[in-house]
Amino acid sequence: MAIELKNLTKRADNYSQWYNDLVVKADLAEQSAVRGCMVIKPYGYAIWEKMQRVLDDMFKATGHVNAYFPLLIPKSFLSREAEHVEGFAKECAVVTHHRLMNDPEGKGVVVDPAARLEEELIIRPTSETIIWNTYRNWISSYRDLPILCNQWANVMRWEMRTRMFLRTAEFLWQEGHTAHATREEAEAEAVKMLGVYADFAEKYMAVPVIKGVKSANERFAGALETYTIEAMMQDGKALQSGTSHFLGQNFAKAFDVKFINKNNELEYVWATSWGVSTRLMGALIMTHSDDNGLVLPPKLAPIQVVIVPIYKGDDQLSQINERVAPIVEKLKAMGISVKYDNADNKRPGFKFADYELKGVPVRLVLGARDLANGTIEVMRRDTLEKGTVSIDGIEEYVKNLLDDIQNNIFQKALKHRSDLTYTVDTYDEFKEQIEKGGFILAHWDGTPETEERIKEETKATIRCIPLDGDKTPGKCMVTGKPSAQRVVFARNY
């Protein structure tokens, strides 16, 4: 597991290569032997686990429970919902057989042709179909509603071009699937979960997001409305970071899920679904990190504080060990994850570079002179600023510093987004600006045709119609037709 600390591509030289390098060199993930599938390495998985824990608590606090539905979906289920099949049946992993046998020619194992399945099974690209087929048995009356289920699972979409975390054939995610007695309640649920995602992104990941609605072209296959949170990466491109769908009665109709309402009438059930995935890891990396490596928000960093001793000989080391022990203990008691790295097979300089690469938010360094002076060196990863402070009360100092870093990287990302957001009124201006990256707020006539034309001519898509902010009507920058409000355009991941 040799760590190559050097040769991390600079962002300015090649942003895309910088990202790929960083994912591998910071030990987050690597390509596997299976096309488009990655191995999530322990350090990367530790960040994902932290995300999962926080999100899971937020889901439970909003009344949701976890369940688990099958990995495999009968092929015919996909065809039940007309739009859904178009969106998801195209590129998916198909299980056709259930047995291998020894190759009669002696070359390993081959598929046993006698073990062909009657109906092919699809590895879930998303679970609406199998879940709504299940809900049919769970729902008969309004008393059975709402159902507020979530599942943590792996899913698979046979993507042509993959990039680690951002777009992989297999990825990990959570998918919430809720069932409601009324349209209003389902719509409110979809909006509520978008709010949960936005809170998580901003308060934990320190990634500012715009909450909005997708245009019809960008909607989830089978949804009446798709809500989204959109984040801006350092290169000015957008990353869709989470979506929440109001599905209307589409899946209830496709799977015949009806209930007796309070007026004793038979009615189709209303639905939502919502999900975030390991793609969030990509958003996290690309929002904050720099040419020295990862920059992690303290709230999601597996190691929040690292302490490195600088010493000559065992005597100095044991003095430092002794001084550090109560600091480690107190930090842990405060709920701060701390690592004391006194391993003697690596030089301090190597350790410094490694923890910078790994994005550990705070580094403390203690040497013999510090012991004499009652001081300790503090380095914050976000700004790389170093200073020497009193060792007494260092625990409170670190606690405040972690809060400060969490806040600072959010403000920095917010400023960056603000600096790269442009209000544009003509299509010529738009075409010029989009080449430089960033979010463009512009008027659009609301038609798929205009949206399609803009996409073809500029590679920019409508990221969302924002829920908040300026709602002044205007005229479409392309056609001059009326526009209800400005929408957010960007090139995207």
Add this chain to the structure above:
Amino acid sequence: MAIELKNLTKRADNYSQWYNDLVVKADLAEQSAVRGCMVIKPYGYAIWEKMQRVLDDMFKATGHVNAYFPLLIPKSFLSREAEHVEGFAKECAVVTHHRLMNDPEGKGVVVDPAARLEEELIIRPTSETIIWNTYRNWISSYRDLPILCNQWANVMRWEMRTRMFLRTAEFLWQEGHTAHATREEAEAEAVKMLGVYADFAEKYMAVPVIKGVKSANERFAGALETYTIEAMMQDGKALQSGTSHFLGQNFAKAFDVKFINKNNELEYVWATSWGVSTRLMGALIMTHSDDNGLVLPPKLAPIQVVIVPIYKGDDQLSQINERVAPIVEKLKAMGISVKYDNADNKRPGFKFADYELKGVPVRLVLGARDLANGTIEVMRRDTLEKGTVSIDGIEEYVKNLLDDIQNNIFQKALKHRSDLTYTVDTYDEFKEQIEKGGFILAHWDGTPETEERIKEETKATIRCIPLDGDKTPGKCMVTGKPSAQRVVFARNY
């Protein structure tokens, strides 16, 4: 989601049917539309989540980290390890295509023959092969060792006969995969993790287990030694509840994973793997539950205490609500999960039966007379004993009661196992006893032939060669040849 509280089959009438009924009626799981795959319902999943959390903490406390490896395994990987392919290539889900297309004849979607994969992919039945193919890139020196990884994942084995939780085509589990520099260290790891499993089974699930070694016939395909924990169900049959494998250098050789040892020599890496699965849910259910429904150990019960009010009119209810609020608050502060069920659309009798079915360990009932007397009714699920106690100090009373229940059901299971464990010296006696169920301690000559004969003639297998207990040598009950110690025979799930 109507709950059928009655008609739970009695254990004495049909133990197997009782189990199947209970899994469904207690809302733990149900069959899905996909053969052999189940849906784990929220209540069942909540128990599994509690298990996961405890196990994950135990793994981390013993130095392990989580990671994630791909779901799909190239077919050729399975052939690399000679025994492994025999054990796992036989019945597995094979992905052969990566696209569906609209049926030219207009009947939904069909597999696109043009999207055939060059090499078929297998849904992991276990991950040794893909993980050791990955470890090759992680390991070059003894400094890279040990690697102590675990993953929480779904796996798939195309079982012919399935039963919910006990044997399903897809199941959830954790699989630890560790890499070591020495044989001794790997063997110690395998034994250590067996100890973790045994502790978890006994201290959390309240399921007594025998730790032992599998005979060669029952070993994991590719292992040099398989360690197991074996539990006894109420019908006297054994349930293998967790296994830990010493893999030697088999997978390192199959995937060419070598390292430079401290003597600067190139050597193959030593390996272990170990896993427990949703099968543990089956062990939990079958060990403690009774004809009234589930009996859950307090440490794994999603709801530990339920409080039900008995009242006439809103006045009485609001008085009870007021009295219950601080009790709920205090119990929660003590880390006890409590539900106050004052829903007015179900009668108390229905609630009582429902919480009994769901195995909630403690039920408190508060009525108007209790309010006047300063008392509260307490029912413990394990013995169904009811009593009335002072409402003052009820929180401490409940805490102690939960501990008592946890201990009591373990002792009860231990006594049951002891009552159904027989020491037998002749094969005739063995054949008679095995028909009545239970564990039989008998001498065996150590050969696969004798083991096979016993299995064919009696359907009993060697569950394990116990690590602890009597090690007196003797003579094989079948052949009269020397035996090193008694081994455990049983019929099993």
